[in-house]
Structure formats: C-alpha cells, structure tokens
Amino acid sequence: xxxxxxxxxxxxxxxxxxxxxxxxxxxxRTRHASTWKHGMGMAGLLSILLGIALVIAANWQLIxxxxxxxxxxxxxxxxxxxxxxxxxxxxxxxxxxxxxxxxWGLTLTLIALMGQVFQLDGHAYMALRVWFWLTTPxxxxxxxxxxxAKLWALLFVVYVPYDLIAATWDLTDDWVVRKGVLVATGxxxxxxxxxxxSLPRFAVNRPTMAYTLxxxxxxxxxxxxxxxxxxxYISRAAGYMPLIPAMLALAAIAARFVMLPRAxxxxxxxxxxxxxxxxxxxxxxxxxxxxxxxxxxxHFIAFWALAGALWQQQDRPKQVSTAITxxxxxxxxxxxxxxxxxxxxxxxxxxxxxxxxxxxxxxxxLDRWLKREQAA
Amino acid sequence: xxxxxxxxxTWLYLLALLLPVTxxxxxxxxxxWARAHxxxxxxxxxxxxxxxxxxxxxxxxxxxxxxxxxxxPADRDVKDLPETARMYLPEGQGYDLQDMLRDEHHRFTAxxxxxxxxxxxxxxxxxxxxxxxxxxxxxxxxxxxxxx
Numbered sequence: 001x002x003x004x005x006x007x008x009x010x011x012x013x014x015x016x017x018x019x020x021x022x023x024x025x026x027x028x029r030t031r032h033a034s035t036w037k038h039g040m041g042m043a044g045l046l047s048i049l050l051g052i053a054l055v056i057a058a059n060w061q062l063i064x065x066x067x068x069x070x071x072x073x074x075x076x077x078x079x080x081x082x083x084x085x086x087x088x089x090x091x092x093x094x095x096x097x098x099x100x101x102x103x104w105g106l107t108l109t110l111i112a113l114m115g116q117v118f119q120l121d122g123h124a125y126m127a128l129r130v131w132f133w134l135t136t137p138x139x140x141x142x143x144x145x146x147x148x149a150k151l152w153a154l155l156f157v158v159y160v161p162y163d164l165i166a167a168t169w170d171l172t173d174d175w176v177v178r179k180g181v182l183v184a185t186g187x188x189x190x191x192x193x194x195x196x197x198s199l200p201r202f203a204v205n206r207p208t209m210a211y212t213l214x215x216x217x218x219x220x221x222x223x224x225x226x227x228x229x230x231x232x233y234i235s236r237a238a239g240y241m242p243l244i245p246a247m248l249a250l251a252a253i254a255a256r257f258v259m260l261p262r263a264x265x266x267x268x269x270x271x272x273x274x275x276x277x278x279x280x281x282x283x284x285x286x287x288x289x290x291x292x293x294x295x296x297x298x299h300f301i302a303f304w305a306l307a308g309a310l311w312q313q314q315d316r317p318k319q320v321s322t323a324i325t326x327x328x329x330x331x332x333x334x335x336x337x338x339x340x341x342x343x344x345x346x347x348x349x350x351x352x353x354x355x356x357x358x359x360x361x362x363x364x365x366l367d368r369w370l371k372r373e374q375a376a
Numbered sequence: 377x378x379x380x381x382x383x384x385x386t387w388l389y390l391l392a393l394l395l396p397v398t399x400x401x402x403x404x405x406x407x408x409w410a411r412a413h414x415x416x417x418x419x420x421x422x423x424x425x426x427x428x429x430x431x432x433x434x435x436x437x438x439x440x441x442x443x444x445x446x447x448x449p450a451d452r453d454v455k456d457l458p459e460t461a462r463m464y465l466p467e468g469q470g471y472d473l474q475d476m477l478r479d480e481h482h483r484f485t486a487x488x489x490x491x492x493x494x495x496x497x498x499x500x501x502x503x504x505x506x507x508x509x510x511x512x513x514x515x516x517x518x519x520x521x522x523x524x
Binding site: 060069073076077080083084087103107110111114115116117118119120121134135137138140141142 | 388389390391392393394395396397399400401403404407411460461462463464466494496497498
C-alpha cells in the first residue's frame with residue numbers, strides 16, 4: 001500500500017485530519033523532488049571524479065613524482081583548510097563531515113604514495129598504524145556524524161587490540177609477556193575508552209563520538225571477558241605468571257572505586273561496574289592454573305549471568321535477552337563438548353535436539369519472567 | 377552542535393587537524409633531503425616479487441655486495457650494509473619482471489642510495505638497458521615464441 005492509501009486509512013480511522021494528510025503528502029513530494037535533484041547532481045560529480053581518476057591512472061607512469069606528491073599534499077591541505085573554515089558554521093555541517101571523511105581516506109593514500117615515491121621499506125600494517133594514530137585526534141575532535149564515529153569505532157575495536165598484540169608477538173617469544181599484554185589490552189582498553197567518552201567537555205562538545213566511545217568500551221570489555229574463557233582450554237606449560245593478571249585484576253577493582261564517584265548517574269555506575277567486572281573476568285583464566293572445559297563454560301556463563309543482572313538493574317531488556325541467549329548458546333556448546341561423541345549416533349542427535357529445545361524454552365521463559373518482573 | 381564552545385581549545389583542535397598533513401610533509405621533506413645527500417652505488421641485484429595491499433606492486437631485491445661488479449663504500453664492512461631493498465613498480469609489471477629475474481641469463485643492476493642502514497633503489501637496469509625497454513623486448517620475444 002502506498003503512502004497516500006495508508007494516510008487515507010488513518011484519516012478514515014480518525015487518527016489524523018485531512019489537512020494533516022495533505023501536509024504530509026506535500027512534504028514528501030518536496031522531499032522526493034530534492035532527493036532526485038541532489039542524487040542526479042551527486043551522480044554527475046561522481047562521473048567527473050571517476051573520469052579524472054581514470055585519466056590520472058592511465059598516465060600514472062608519465063607523471064613526475066614531484067607533481068604526484070605535490071598535488072596530493074595540496075588536496076589534503078585544501079581539505080584541512082576547509083574543515084577549519086567550516087568548523088563554526090552549522091549550515092556546513094554536512095560539507096565538513098564529507099571533508100573530514102575524505103581527508104581521513106586521502107591521508108592513507110598519501111602514505112601509500114610516499115611509500116611508492118621514496119621506495120620505503122615496511123609492511124602494510126605499519127602504514128595503517130601511522131595512518132590510524134595520525135588521524136585519530138582529527139576524527140575524535142572534528143567528526144560529528146554517526147557514520148564516521150561507527151567506522152572509526154569499528155577500526156578501533158579490530159585494529160588496536162590486533163596491533164598491540166601483533167607488535168608484542170613480533171617483539172618477543174616470551175609467553176609471559178605476550179599473555180601479559182593480551183590481558184592488559186582487554187582490561188585497560190575499555191577503561192580508557194570509557195574514561196575518554198565520559199570526559200564532561202568532550203561529552204558536551206562531541207556527543208556522538210563520546211557516546212560511541214562509551215559503547216565501544218562496553219563492547220571491547222564484553223568481547224575480552226568472553227574470549228578469555230578460551231584460556232581454560234590451553235595448557236599451562238608455558239607463560240604462566242599469576243603476578244601480571246593479579247596486578248591487572250587489582251587495577252580493575254581500583255579503577256571501579258576511582259571512576260564511580262565521577263559517574264553522572266546510576267546507569268553510568270552500573271556500566272562502570274560491568275566494565276570493571278569484565279576486567280576481572282578477563283584476568284581470572286590467566287590467574288587459575290587449570291586446564292578445564294567445565295571451568296571454561298562456568299567462566300563464560302558466570303560472566304554473562306552477572307552482566308545480565310547488571311543490565312536488569314539498568315532496565316535494559318534487550319541486553320538482558322542477549323545475555324540469556326549467550327548463556328543458552330554456551331550451555332549447548334558445552335553440552336556438545338562434553339558429549340560430542342554421542343553426536344555420531346542417532347540417540348546423540350535426539351538428545352542434542354531435546355537439550356536444545358529445552359534450553360531455548362528455558363531461556364525464553366526466563367526472559368519473559370525477567371521482563372514481567374521489570375514491568376512490575 | 378557547533379564548535380563555538382571550543383574556542384578555549386583552539387590550539388588543540390588546530391594541532392589535531394594539522395597533524396596528518398604536517399607530519400607527512402616533514403617526513404617527505406626528510407626523505408627528499410636524505411635522497412639528495414645519500415651516497416649512491418651501482419649494485420647487482422637478485423630477489424623475488426611479493427605484493428603489498430597498501431603500496432601496490434613491488435620487487436624485493438637482495439643486493440649482491442659481494443659481486444665484483446657491485447660498487448660499495450670503502451669505509452664500511454659488507455656485513456653492515458643493507459642486504460635488501462624494495463622497488464615499487466607500476467601495476468602489472470611485477471610478475472613479468474619476476475620471470476625475468478628467475479632467468480639466470482638476465483643481469484639486474486640498480487643505483488642504490490645508502491641512507492644509514494637502509495637502501496633505496498633507482499634506475500633499475502636489466503642487461504644494461506632501462507628495465508622498461510628490456511621488459512618490452514622480453515615481452516615481444518615471448519609473444520613471438522608463443523605464436524610459433
């Protein structure tokens with residue numbers, strides 16, 4: 001059914017007045033007209049840019065390196081100047097976001113071009129490292145759209161832990177140091193991201209980026225604590241040094257007491273509790289010198305159960321449902337791990353199916369009960 | 377939301393915005409200066425051709441300092457000289473050059489710019505000719521052989 005038909009039904013049902021219907025239709029017509037006009041304009045601009053790129057690419061070998069590098073620097077400098085010029089102009093918000101995004105990407109291509117022109121050694125990840133850290137202050141302070149904030153957050157979550165861990169792996173074969181860096185990354189990174197996202201001035205001036213950083217902190221904490229349970233599957237023959245995880249666990253506890261008084265509301269307090277608790281759960285598998293499939297399951301479920309309890313206090317039914325789903329899935333995976341050989345037989349499949357249905361029913365029942373409790 | 381409220385931190389914002397272009401500008405000038413002041417030596421090359429996701433296609437060469445045809449600095453021990461150097465190439469040239477390099481009959485030489493423990497290559501030559509000409513001849517010969 002089209003918009004007009006839908007609106008007529010609402011008019012007939014007495015939900016809106018005929019004048020309102022006409023107003024909505026008129027607004028939509030104007031909006032679509034400008035969308036078409038802007039879309040065609042953008043398509044034309046894209047065509048011109050593609051043409052320029054193809055002309056440059058076809059003659060790439062013939063262009064002197066000074067011209068290539070000089071032009072690239074000039075484009076980046078112009079974009080930098082435009083971003084600075086538009087920083088106070090709310091009418092240029094979209095222009096500024098596009099310029100920030102373009103400059104962000106062009107900084108990477110400039111690094112790549114420098115590598116080609118000056119015949120530099122080094123791996124791709126080193127170029128990415130320089131690019132990420134050079135542009136991060138600019139993104140944090142100038143980007144305002146959710147799109148750039150989310151893209152940067154995605155890069156942060158994937159790249160920063162990977163880079164820290166990869167650099168450590170390259171530097172040393174010592175598993176004590178490697179595991180120390182691994183745990184420290186999982187504990188400290190969320191705390192730093194949360195602290196930065198909660199800075200009052202930053203939160204006021206850059207609400208989208210601050211919000212993204214705080215969410216990022218929770219996401220990294222959840223991923224770190226969940227992934228830490230894998231340590232229970234690994235032999236303790238190498239790299240067992242309880243002092244480092246013990247210190248980091250104490251740091252997570254201390255951070256909770258330092259950060260709580262600075263929290264603005266109860267919601268923030270519970271989130272700080274969650275991040276610090278995740279830090280503790282990150283440390284536990286590295287502290288306990290036991291290789292155990294059961295403990296891996298218990299660790300994972302205990303963490304998500306406590307996370308669910310905190311979300312329940314925060315009145316966040318969606319997250320509570322996620323916690324229950326994670327626990328259910330882990331229970332089933334645990335069942336497969338313990339009785340995996342049975343899966344080869346028909347009875348195994350039947351029992352597996354029954355367990356799966358029972359767990360899902362139990363999870364849904366628990367979810368409904370918690371939501372009822374919350375509503376009451 | 378505008379940036380009006382941030383005037384107290386103007387310098388911080390300006391620094392964050394200028395950081396990428398300034399850092400890379402200074403880095404580029406440093407490379408230009410280093411290339412202008414580097415000592416250069418004609419050297420014999422061996423090597424292979426990997427690829428790089430960011431930078432594009434390149435040849436990774438091993439510099440044969442021990443080859444009698446290679447020039448080398450008189451005041452430095454061969455052990456202290458860079459063993460490898462990379463040369464970026466236009467897209468689509470690397471694999472054919474790799475095939476040429478594997479053929480023992482071809483002799484690859486270049487002008488190596490020594491910059492500390494790093495070497496940068498320029499003027500790549502194959503059998504004494506610029507590599508573009510040598511590659512063109514090699515490709516023509518290969519096409520002829522394929523037709524036959």
